[in-house]
Amino acid sequence: MTSFEFPGEYYEIMRRDFRHLDAETEFLASCAPPGGRVLDLGSGTGTNLRRLGELGYSCVGVDQSASFVEYARRAGGKGVEYVHGRAEEFGTNRRFDLVYSLFMTLNYLPHDQLRTLLETTRHHLAPEGRLVLEFGHLLNFVESYQQHTIAHHRTDDVLITRLTRQSVNPHAATWRNEETLLVRGADGRVAMYDNFFDQSVLTGPEVRGLLTAAGFTVTAEYGGFRAEPAPGHGRGPLVIIAAPTAEAAV
Numbered sequence: 699m700t701s702f703e704f705p706g707e708y709y710e711i712m713r714r715d716f717r718h719l720d721a722e723t724e725f726l727a728s729c730a731p732p733g734g735r736v737l738d739l740g741s742g743t744g745t746n747l748r749r750l751g752e753l754g755y756s757c758v759g760v761d762q763s764a765s766f767v768e769y770a771r772r773a774g775g776k777g778v779e780y781v782h783g784r785a786e787e788f789g790t791n792r793r794f795d796l797v798y799s800l801f802m803t804l805n806y807l808p809h810d811q812l813r814t815l816l817e818t819t820r821h822h823l824a825p826e827g828r829l830v831l832e833f834g835h836l837l838n839f840v841e842s843y844q845q846h847t848i849a850h851h852r853t854d855d856v857l858i859t860r861l862t863r864q865s866v867n868p869h870a871a872t873w874r875n876e877e878t879l880l881v882r883g884a885d886g887r888v889a890m891y892d893n894f895f896d897q898s899v900l901t902g903p904e905v906r907g908l909l910t911a912a913g914f915t916v917t918a919e920y921g922g923f924r925a926e927p928a929p930g931h932g933r934g935p936l937v938i939i940a941a942p943t944a945e946a947a948v
């Protein structure tokens with residue numbers, strides 16, 4: 699289960715502390731022809747799509763959070779369309795040059811739905827299209843596990859205090875995150891939001907196996923969006939580029 703129902707502007711503030719948007723944009727742009735069609739699965743507040751829209755790509759984003767889609771639509775973006783819904787239920791006749799899912803978003807799907815999503819995604823891709831996935835895998839979860847954390851995220855006007863609780867279900871191979879966000883806004887008032895999500899714990903071989911079964915061939919793997927080599931010990935993010943396998947392309 700996943701919520702992500704809190705104001706998108708606060709997500710944007712926290713995201714800046716975790717991510718390198720310039721590196722992500724450059725990496726994604728290098729995977730699609732100029733002006734190509736792009737689909738973002740779990741597009742959140744539209745951060746990546748706004749940038750790609752500015753570069754001339756024709757963009758569609760799908761996200762299950764009503765609050766984030768509302769924020770994304772309000773924030774606009776040239777040539778960007780947002781669909782409110784679950785990625786695994788998204789249907790279209792359009793074919794995309796690039797489909798991507800960043801920031802461990804596909805980990806929010808249970809294993810069986812992930813497989814279905816990848817199979818559907820193959821049909822959304824043009825024959826020469828590319829799929830870019832950033833996965834959280836087993837060692838990311840193990841290394842970052844802390845029962846309780848407190849973190850602060852701020853701008854000149856806003857202070858967000860994030861209280862996180864994590865628990866693991868070893869039988870289901872899922873990780874539960876529960877967060878309480880205390881936000882002190884520009885007017886000095888404090889608001890509180892709850893956010894929670896379950897993530898599937900996957901290993902590199904499991905992800906590659908799911909991609910192969912869904913009709914993809916992995917063409918490259920990196921340890922980040924600056925094309926860092928995927929570390930041999932398996933720690934750190936796993937960024938995978940995959941292409942439709944020739945005989946599976948439709």
Ligand SMILES: C[S@@+](CC[C@H](N)C(=O)[O-])C[C@H]1O[C@@H](n2cnc3c(N)ncnc32)[C@H](O)[C@@H]1O
Pocket residue numbers: 700701702713739740741742743745760761762763766783784785786799800801803806807
């Ligand atoms: C950590 S955020 C990442 C958002 C965006 N990709 C980014 O990089 O900022 C995870 C996003 O996945 C979305 N999400 C989770 N499960 C989803 C699903 N089954 N279908 C569509 N969106 C989903 C959440 O609503 C949330 O916006």
